[in-house]
Amino acid sequence: MSPTKLAHEAILHALECKQEQGSVQQIEKLTFREYLYLLSQARYFLDIHVHPERLAAAIDRARRRAEEDELADELIRHHAHGAMMEALFGMTPAEVARRRRTLGVSRHQGRPPRLQPERADVVWQSWQQHHGLPDAKRYLRVAQRCCVPAQAVWQLVQEAEAIQREYAARGRAEPAVEGGRS
Secondary structure (H helix, E strand, C coil), X not given: CCHHHHHHHHHHHHHHHCCCHHHHHHHHCCCHXXXXXXXXXXXXXXXXXXXXXXXXXXXXXXXXHHHHHHHHHHHHHCCCCHHHHHHHHCCCHHHHHHHHHHHCXXXXXXXXXXXXXXXXXXXXXXXXXXXXXXXXXXXXXXXXXXXXXXXXXXXXXXXXXXHHHHHHXXXXXXXXXCCCCC
């Protein structure tokens, strides 16, 4: 960003934050030539201060957000479906579709085929082994390790949790299915 553009943005932001309406009105009345001269003199009346603590917090938030976005993109690349992305990240169907297009990931039509029982056992064991991870990372890790779509992992876990809820509602002991979502 050029120094002139930076000065322009800084002046407007500072005046808006301080609600200096009189100054804003004075600036709006300047001719273009007067305004350019004003911008060239910004160093004499404009002082920009960075709050290190706030900057550090903003950087942390930006890193977490970028990491979350990358995780969401990886799940989409591993064929996570819309309901899964909504549950894990609060994404709308339109946002999931946009990200698929951006990533060049084609959408599979219809339900994915169910995992064969032997394959489901391997996926479930991997799910249990990765119980310490947050859900989104856990789904991705299991999908990667087992070479199955993330949607297949989601479907298996959802079915297991439904069985657990059903048994709990009936007041019975937990079924043999263990290690539900964290």
